[in-house]
Amino acid sequence: MLAHSPVRRVVPNMGCGRLKVACEDGFEMTSKNEHELVKHVQMHVKESHMKDVSHAEVMAMAKHP
Numbered sequence: 688m689l690a691h692s693p694v695r696r697v698v699p700n701m702g703c704g705r706l707k708v709a710c711e712d713g714f715e716m717t718s719k720n721e722h723e724l725v726k727h728v729q730m731h732v733k734e735s736h737m738k739d740v741s742h743a744e745v746m747a748m749a750k751h752p
Contacts, residue, residue: 708745710735721746 707717708728712735718724725745732740 712736 705717705719706721706724707715708724709715710731714731714735716724716727716731718727725742728745729740729742732738
């Protein structure tokens with residue numbers, strides 16, 4: 688588990704069934720497809736932040752506080 692993930696939050700967009708990820712560096716990804724979203728977030732985090740994030744870690748961010 689990452690001590691500090693650069694990905695701020697994955698939040699459900701209730702109006703259209705999409706998931707959105709916003710990174711602190713300005714990267715944003717929105718998709719209706721969970722696997723597509725996770726794949727692109729993982730690629731971004733690895734390429735831009737030299738870290739790995741699991742599918743479960745990305746999806747865990749979708750929970751409301």
